[in-house]
Amino acid sequence: MDLNSRLQQVAVVGAAGKMGSGIALLLALELGYRALERPESTFILNLIDMNDAGLQGLVRYLRDQAAKDGEKQINRLRELFRNRADLVDNEDMVREFVFEVLLRVRTGRTLDLARESLLVFEAAFETEDVKLSIYKDLAGRCRPEAWFLSNTSSIPLQALSEACGLQGRMIGYHFYNPPAVQKLVEVIAPSSCSPELVQVAFELARLLRKRTVPAADIAGFIGNGHFIRDGLYAIREVERLAPEHGLVPALYMVDRVSRDFLLRPMGIFQLMDYVGIDVFQLITRVMTKYLGEDLHSDLLERYLALGVKGGQTSSGAQKPGFLDYQKGRPSAIFDPDAQGYAPLEGPWVLAAAARLGPTPEPVLSWKALQKDPDAGTRLAAWFQAIKGMDTLGADLARRHYQASRETGLNLVRQGVAGSAEDVNEVLKLGFFHLYGPITEYM
Amino acid sequence: MPAMPKPVFLAAGAYTISLGPGRREFNPRTPRPGLEHYIQEAGRATLAQISDPGLIDEGVIGNFMAARFNRQGHLGSLMTIVHPALEYKPALRVEGACASGGLALATGIKSVLSGLADVVLVMGVEVQNTVKSLYCADYLAGAGYYAGERKAGPAYFFPGEFSVRAGAYGAKIGPALARQAMARWYKNAVENARLNPSAQEYHNTVPDLLAQGLTPPNPRTFTEHLNLSDCSKVSDGAAAILVASAEGYRRLGLAREDVVEVTGFSQVAANLTTPPPDLTEQTTSRVAATRALAMAGIQAEDAGIFEVHDCFTISGLLSMEALGLAEAGGGAELVLSGATERAGRFPTNTGGGLVGYGHPTGASGVRMAVDLWKQLTGRAGAYQVPVAREHGIMASMGGNDKTVVSLVLKR
Numbered sequence: 053m054d055l056n057s058r059l060q061q062v063a064v065v066g067a068a069g070k071m072g073s074g075i076a077l078l079l080a081l082e083l084g085y086r087a088l089e090r091p092e093s094t095f096i097l098n099l100i101d102m103n104d105a106g107l108q109g110l111v112r113y114l115r116d117q118a119a120k121d122g123e124k125q126i127n128r129l130r131e132l133f134r135n136r137a138d139l140v141d142n143e144d145m146v147r148e149f150v151f152e153v154l155l156r157v158r159t160g161r162t163l164d165l166a167r168e169s170l171l172v173f174e175a176a177f178e179t180e181d182v183k184l185s186i187y188k189d190l191a192g193r194c195r196p197e198a199w200f201l202s203n204t205s206s207i208p209l210q211a212l213s214e215a216c217g218l219q220g221r222m223i224g225y226h227f228y229n230p231p232a233v234q235k236l237v238e239v240i241a242p243s244s245c246s247p248e249l250v251q252v253a254f255e256l257a258r259l260l261r262k263r264t265v266p267a268a269d270i271a272g273f274i275g276n277g278h279f280i281r282d283g284l285y286a287i288r289e290v291e292r293l294a295p296e297h298g299l300v301p302a303l304y305m306v307d308r309v310s311r312d313f314l315l316r317p318m319g320i321f322q323l324m325d326y327v328g329i330d331v332f333q334l335i336t337r338v339m340t341k342y343l344g345e346d347l348h349s350d351l352l353e354r355y356l357a358l359g360v361k362g363g364q365t366s367s368g369a370q371k372p373g374f375l376d377y378q379k380g381r382p383s384a385i386f387d388p389d390a391q392g393y394a395p396l397e398g399p400w401v402l403a404a405a406a407r408l409g410p411t412p413e414p415v416l417s418w419k420a421l422q423k424d425p426d427a428g429t430r431l432a433a434w435f436q437a438i439k440g441m442d443t444l445g446a447d448l449a450r451r452h453y454q455a456s457r458e459t460g461l462n463l464v465r466q467g468v469a470g471s472a473e474d475v476n477e478v479l480k481l482g483f484f485h486l487y488g489p490i491t492e493y494m
Numbered sequence: 495m496p497a498m499p500k501p502v503f504l505a506a507g508a509y510t511i512s513l514g515p516g517r518r519e520f521n522p523r524t525p526r527p528g529l530e531h532y533i534q535e536a537g538r539a540t541l542a543q544i545s546d547p548g549l550i551d552e553g554v555i556g557n558f559m560a561a562r563f564n565r566q567g568h569l570g571s572l573m574t575i576v577h578p579a580l581e582y583k584p585a586l587r588v589e590g591a592c593a594s595g596g597l598a599l600a601t602g603i604k605s606v607l608s609g610l611a612d613v614v615l616v617m618g619v620e621v622q623n624t625v626k627s628l629y630c631a632d633y634l635a636g637a638g639y640y641a642g643e644r645k646a647g648p649a650y651f652f653p654g655e656f657s658v659r660a661g662a663y664g665a666k667i668g669p670a671l672a673r674q675a676m677a678r679w680y681k682n683a684v685e686n687a688r689l690n691p692s693a694q695e696y697h698n699t700v701p702d703l704l705a706q707g708l709t710p711p712n713p714r715t716f717t718e719h720l721n722l723s724d725c726s727k728v729s730d731g732a733a734a735i736l737v738a739s740a741e742g743y744r745r746l747g748l749a750r751e752d753v754v755e756v757t758g759f760s761q762v763a764a765n766l767t768t769p770p771p772d773l774t775e776q777t778t779s780r781v782a783a784t785r786a787l788a789m790a791g792i793q794a795e796d797a798g799i800f801e802v803h804d805c806f807t808i809s810g811l812l813s814m815e816a817l818g819l820a821e822a823g824g825g826a827e828l829v830l831s832g833a834t835e836r837a838g839r840f841p842t843n844t845g846g847g848l849v850g851y852g853h854p855t856g857a858s859g860v861r862m863a864v865d866l867w868k869q870l871t872g873r874a875g876a877y878q879v880p881v882a883r884e885h886g887i888m889a890s891m892g893g894n895d896k897t898v899v900s901l902v903l904k905r
Contacts, residue, residue: 123628126649127714140645141632 063166067099068106072175074231084153187216210242236481271342313449325373328363409443435493460489507864508539509733512852532732537576545747551611553585556598556618557856591637595859596890596899602737612742618857657717662773675826677707687850694852726853758790758902779816790902798883801862859890
């Protein structure tokens with residue numbers, strides 16, 4: 053069965069969540085255009101979630117985003133609607149396209165909606181229990197030729213597919229957040245995976261205009277394989293620095309160094325908040341279970357025990373975690389001793405910044421370098437300067453850079469990534485880093 | 495062509511800022527003022543220059559598409575919000591696509607010539623930033639032949655129409671020369687706009703305007719022969735001016751040096767359903783200019799200041815040819831020679847024109863008359879040029895050169 057036939061019956065499980073709604077949008081748009089290009093076929097997108105309000109929000113989201121996409125692709129629509137005499141204005145055509153997209157969509161709360169689906173995307177909560185119970189249920193309902201694409205970011209697919217009797221029919225298809233924007237899909241084909249499924253998975257990624265990086269079926273894959281260890285490194289650095297500087301200033305320093313010295317889009321603790329500290333912990337447990345590597349952190353447990361979780365609200369606003377935020381920018385840091393947030397202002401911040409010392413001059417920023425054609429040259433000069441600086445900030449930057457690099461190299465050594473370039477691609481595309489961890493800047 | 499049956503004058507011009515992309519205060523995500531705001535601001539700025547608003551006999555307002563942009567018709571009645579003195583007086587809205595403002599002027603002039611009015615408040619307004627530019631393009635496409643042209647036309651209909659003209663013009667004189675001249679037109683327009691605090695491009699900080707104007711057009715994202723800097727932007731704004739008899743302006747408390755005389759005008763329509771006879775010429779504009787100049791008894795080069803309808807840089811070049819200031823195909827060389835710059839022999843669109851000031855469609859014709867009046871009476875402030883000759887000429891064009899109003903003014 054070819055991809056076009058399979059696209060006539062598609063399902064997304066966990067569709068109202070952050071990742072699920074993005075995957076649903078990508079598919080809805082593709083099926084919308086496809087329905088116009090192939091009027092002889094019927095394309096159906098089943099969107100399943102336990103949350104009714106979430107599903108209604110999802111349909112609104114699909115409506116608004118379909119309009120935006122139709123506006124962007126107006127020339128394509130004018131061509132597709134060439135023979136529709138009733139559609140003349142751009143406005144007529146965009147409205148018709150939105151209708152066409154929403155015609156694909158069926159929503160529901162039960163997995164039975166996926167019964168006829170030939171491609172089932174799953175973006176449920178990132179625990180093995182949840183995913184197992186969904187897949188066991190689906191295995192009993194879906195057609196034998198149905199294939200399953202899991203958005204898991206950490207759980208090995210071979211183990212998961214065996215546990216629910218879907219060997220050969222399941223593949224890891226890890227989108228990055230937000231899926232509609234991020235260019236990367238990490239594709240994890242377990243050893244039993246059908247070669248046709250692997251081929252279709254890559255073909256589909258091209259249709260959705262995504263770049264793919266293959267990863268081995270080893271817990272955490274490339275993305276979390278790097279991120280989780282990078283986060284744990286940062287926590288250990290905070291623990292190392294805390295006796296001398298205090299816990300809150302130490303966390304401030306490590307976060308700031310990763311953002312302002314290593315020139316990442318956000319500090320490492322802000323990134324952990326973005327992902328969710330609870331989700332971060334779940335992934336460490338999965339990786340610990342399958343890899344036997346000790347990824348436990350007492351400090352992490354302590355924050356979670358105090359209810360500090362991060363993550364995002366349903367509208368996409370950042371919830372407080374290690375840091376608190378105002379208008380999306382860090383505004384305070386959690387102090388577990390005081391059990392409250394210390395504002396990022398006043399003498400303690402100035403003192404901590406003074407202890408770090410300055411960044412090299414001229415000051416570079418991730419934002420400015422993103423569009424700079426000479427970014428490579430500027431980064432080389434920047435890190436050369438950091439190499440020669442005798443400050444705490446430069447020392448922390450050098451240590452973090454090396455730790456991140458070592459993590460990346462280990463992913464290649466352990467066969468998680470096929471090459472250093474694959475690791476770098478994931479960090480650049482999936483995490484918006486300006487440079488991959490396996491580079492020779494320092 | 496007979497001369498004007500009696501003297502008619504323009505006085506007390508005013509216009510609002512042209513709000514839209516480019517202005518620092520413009521934010522598409524926050525609510526903005528509507529039609530009423532612009533009508534009142536421009537109208538009251540005109541009334542503030544005269545002794546008694548009660549002396550106004552009539553109102554005329556030019557507007558193209560408020561019925562779609564703002565879901566508002568009946569602007570003749572709406573314009574009375576300018577002042578209670580307009581209540582229970584004649585007022586009407588006129589429409590001729592982007593020449594609506596020009597038609598408002600012509601209508602006011604004819605009222606005064608008829609003897610039924612001595613003072614007419616002539617206005618123009620358009621508030622277009624109510625929709626995204628893609629839908630704005632839909633509404634503006636109403637200036638073309640909707641039933642016959644729209645369906646097969648491009649998404650951005652008028653940029654597409656004038657791209658075809660730019661392509662034909664490039665084929666005639668050489669594409670590189672045409673591109674150079676269009677880029678130069680853009681540069682002049684923005685440099686003038688930077689001197690006009692009301693202009694949409696007043697805040698423009700592009701360091702190399704010529705390089706910007708030379709950007710190769712991208713047919714995949716926009717049009718084949720025009721880039722974005724060739725186009726006037728989506729604008730909100732209004733303009734107002736008084737049309738008065740000699741007795742009328744004196745009664746308003748104005749002196750001869752406060753007013754300019756309309757020594758010639760013409761109003762021409764061409765068949766909307768047929769394509770232009772020559773893509774490299776604005777034929778209707780040429781007919782309109784010839785008649786207005788004949789009425790005034792002058793040649794175009796006798797004038798010292800010009801306002802032309804540069805909805806696109808290509809229409810700027812073609813307009814100079816239509817006025818007779820250059821031979822067919824010679825508009826590009828004329829512009830590249832610097833003749834249309836502030837210090838040139840034929841200073842044109844000195845307040846920025848449509849590319850620089852902005853193009854609130856229904857207001858543009860009136861705004862042009864206001865800029866000529868300002869220049870001829872020495873009221874243009876930072877963008878004032880020394881006007882070497884006593885006449886000024888304007889051409890207000892609608893659609894793809896289908897309605898044109900041309901005026902010859904004298905200080």
